[in-house]
Amino acid sequence: MFRDRVDAGKQLAKRLASYANRKDVLILGIPRGGVPVAFEVAQALHAPLDILLVRKLGTPGQRELAMGAIASGGVRILDQQLIASFGITEEQVAETIATQEAELQRREQMYRGVRPDISVQGKNAILVDDGIATGSSMLAAISALRTLQPKRIVVAVPVAPSDAEEQIKRVADEFVCLDKPEFFVGVGQFYQDFSQTEDSDVSSLLERAAKTLLASHKL
Numbered sequence: 001m002f003r004d005r006v007d008a009g010k011q012l013a014k015r016l017a018s019y020a021n022r023k024d025v026l027i028l029g030i031p032r033g034g035v036p037v038a039f040e041v042a043q044a045l046h047a048p049l050d051i052l053l054v055r056k057l058g059t060p061g062q063r064e065l066a067m068g069a070i071a072s073g074g075v076r077i078l079d080q081q082l083i084a085s086f087g088i089t090e091e092q093v094a095e096t097i098a099t100q101e102a103e104l105q106r107r108e109q110m111y112r113g114v115r116p117d118i119s120v121q122g123k124n125a126i127l128v129d130d131g132i133a134t135g136s137s138m139l140a141a142i143s144a145l146r147t148l149q150p151k152r153i154v155v156a157v158p159v160a161p162s163d164a165e166e167q168i169k170r171v172a173d174e175f176v177c178l179d180k181p182e183f184f185v186g187v188g189q190f191y192q193d194f195s196q197t198e199d200s201d202v203s204s205l206l207e208r209a210a211k212t213l214l215a216s217h218k219l
Contacts, residue, residue, distance in 0.1 A: 004193040005033065005130050008158035008178075009040025012128070015176050016156060019124060020045040024151065026123045028052045029205075030141055031107060032197040033187075034129035037158065039205045041128055049209035050118040051202070052127065052145060053108055054137045055100035060092050066136040067093070070100055071144035072108070077136060111202050115210065120148040127153060127172075131187030132160035135167050142171045159190045 002008040019025045025047045029038025035051060042049035057068040059082070067088065068078035076097065083093065125145055132138050138155060145153055155168050156176040161184040168175045179190060188194040 002158055002191050004191060004195075005036035005197070006040055008130065008191070009037040009128075010044065011178055012037060012156055012158055012176070013041045013044035015178065016041060016045060016126065016154075019047070019126060019154075022047070022124070024122070024124050026050065026118060026120060026125050026150075028120075028125055028127050028145070030054055030127070030129040030137065031111060031202050032199065033131075035202045035205050036197055037130050038128035039209055041126065041156065042209055043212065045126075047126075048118055048213050049206065051111055051206065052141050053104050053111075054141045054144070055104045056137050057093075057096050057100060059086060060088060060096065066134050067096075069136045069140035070097060070104060071140040072104070075140055075144040075147070077140045077143065079136065107199070110199055111206060113203075115206075120145065120150045122149070122151050124152045124154065125150040126156050128156050130158065131190065132157050132164050132168070132177075133184075133187055135160075135164055138168065139171065142168075146171075159187060160184075 027038050027042040027047050027049045029035035029051050031051050031053060038049055052072055054069055054071040056066045059065040059067045067082050070076050127141055142153060152173045154174040155172045159179040160177045162180045162182050165175055
């Protein structure tokens with residue numbers, strides 16, 4: 001059980017200590033909930049922080065159930081078996097994708113502002129979220145990240161279902177997870193405080209991380 005995302009990030013950073021103080025490491029938080037965790041990891045490892053945006057594609061009428069996900073770079077992952085079993089039409093899928101793509105673009109502009117993204121090419125990219133539930137968002141994030149040509153992808157989360165490791169390790173180079181419980185309902189059950197991370201929190205943490213990194217380079 002983690003107190004909150006800050007506590008989870010600090011604990012996760014200890015497991016990632018071998019990546020500290022390296023110029024070839026980049027921390028990528030998945031907004032919104034993954035960014036406070038990623039911020040603590042970036043601070044502890046003295047590494048730059050950026051974001052990788054992913055949007056879950058909710059099933060019509062059952063929005064919490066993911067029929068897939070999209071991510072930065074035009075990546076789409078669709079669960080065709082689920083789509084077929086629920087009788088979801090191509091039009092419904094297209095409408096859901098269009099809605100989430102608009103939201104992804106809005107957030108990209110809001111979080112980054114005029115600040116450009118940090119180059120991933122040739123880096124050890126540590127992809128951080130506050131937890132993994134179905135895995136669809138993380139798989140989309142990994143696929144998007146591969147197109148940016150990192151040297152290595154490390155997926156780092158505080159908690160995930162016990163069967164997530166095999167799934168993630170098929171597509172990532174390393175999987176770091178503090179807790180892999182057999183009984184898993186949702187990520188929130190493993191946090192005392194799982195209050196929503198706001199857009200303003202994400203923007204603020206990215207700005208703080210950039211200022212910290214700039215200050216350290218001036219020393």
